[in-house]
Amino acid sequence: MQIDALKTLVVDALEDIKAKDIALLDVSRLTSVTDWMVIASGTSTRHVAALANSVITSAKEKGIQPLGIEGENGSDWVLVDLGDLVVHVMMPETRTLYDLERLWADLPSDAAAFEDEAKA
Template sequence: MDVDQLKDVIVDALEERKGRDIVTLDVRGMSGVTDYMVVCSGTSSRHVKSLADNVWIEAKKHGATPLGMEGQRSSDWILVDFGDVVAHVMLPEAREFYDLERLWQVPAQSDKHEN
């Protein structure tokens, strides 16, 4: 499975369990660690855990090998790592606080500063 197929499997797994505000961040060229980050919100700790578990299960069904899962104990932010694609499943409060979308966005081109 190529990286784009894996990204799609992860998004589908999140949609299947009613993940909210799913965003895919293309971080190729900005990160040497991964190509894509998929960020999603859950409505409760239990929902976050269910979303992350479904990502793990569905990706494995499609032949992907997960490298690990972090954060299951607190379940306010669970990271599911597949190497080329990393899923971040978060409670809205954690998502707002860490603001991964802003952190990983492409920097805007700056105009010449006038003094």
């Protein structure tokens, strides 16, 4: 599946059950682990689990098997790894505490780190 179609699938799955504050981050220049991160908030731990489950179900319906799922069952943060795209569904307090949007925005890219090493 093309990355744009995967992003749309994930955002639609989150919007279908009322995720809050959905953010898409292009991290392809910052890490080789994944290309995109989607971050969304839920209103309760049950809502967070339901949002993650919606993403998982939608992905599986399109033949995409998640590579990993972390933090299910009453957690403040559930991560769904879809390979080129990683989904973080969090309680607002947890999202504020870890502030992934700022963290990933402030990191130097792998290319910049490589250039700095080459200069040293």
